[in-house]
Amino acid sequence: MxxxxxxxxxxxxxxxxxxxxxxxxxxxxxxxxxxxxxxxxxxxxxxxxxxPTKESLAMTLIIEALDGAAEDFASTRRCDESLEESLFAHVNAGLWRLAPHRRYLAEVLETALSPFAERSPGGEAERLRLGHLETVGQLIAGRAPPGAPAHSALTMHLYWTLYLGVLAFWANDPSPNQEDTRVVLDQSMRLFAAWLTNGGMRTEERCDVPDSC
Incomplete structure (x- = not known):
């Protein structure tokens, strides 16, 4: 049949x-x-x-949530945001959408997203990582000096490490409404933006053209 x-x-x-x-x-x-x-x-x-695996099924749920977060971020983003503000809003939108999956997110991080996972990330995990980093690269590109590359492998590796750290902290954060995670996220994005500044990136610039931000 x-x-x-x-x-x-x-x-x-x-x-x-x-x-x-x-x-x-x-x-x-x-x-x-x-x-x-x-x-x-x-x-x-x-x-x-x-x-094919239970991990791929869990990743489908997480990707579904983060796809919704990407739409939330795109619809609420402001052109006068600094780089760290945009990065904070981008990650925070994901945390809100991931809330129903918070109980088991740490386990998925260990099995699918962590660079130290015993098994190689599946296709779903890699698509999640690349999609997230593509948005981050676009945010960084709008603040790069003329003629400079938008980002490097080292830049993306540093960001992804910070991002996974925030997710891991959030998954186990006992504070009311995970308020401590927002503090960690804010500090992490400020640290990342400062690192880019020291590398020649002008994070203090603002986007004043709606179609390019």
Whole structure:
């Protein structure tokens, strides 16, 4: 029997919703693929036709949240923001969207996003990283001196390390509404912007052309 595109889409949706619920209720490590299969009401082998690993399923949920955060950031961004203010707003938008996944985010960081993970990042994790860094590169490019490269591998590596540190801190932050994380985020982005300034970047410049900011 031929499986239609609509059936495939519905099956994928059920898998994602089951994983979303189980990860939130039981945690990432405690949730098994059998749990997801049972909750979604599908055959055991069907899950792997859509998601090869549990990590790839978790990354799909996180990417979905961060895609929404990117839209939030784009719709609220101001042209008079400094680089550190834009970076803060960009990351903070992601934290708000990631809130439903906070309980298991630290585990996903260790298994999929960390440069020290035992397994190589999957395609989903790499797409997340590249997409996030593309936006950061665009923010930096608007403040680079004429003729200078927008960013370097070292710049992006430093930023990504700071970003993962903020996420890890936030995932375990016991302060009300994770207020301490916002302090860490603010200090981290100020540090990053200052590092760029010392490297010749003019972070004090402002964007005054709406289409270019």
């Amino acid at each position: 031929r499986v239609t595109a609509d059936v495939k889409q519905e099956t994928r949706r059920r898998i994602i919703e089951s994983a979303r619920k189980l990860f939130a209720d039981k945690g990432f490590e405690q949730t098994t693929t059998r749990d997801i299969v049972a909750d979604a009401g599908i055959a055991a082998g069907t899950l792997y036709n859509y998601f």
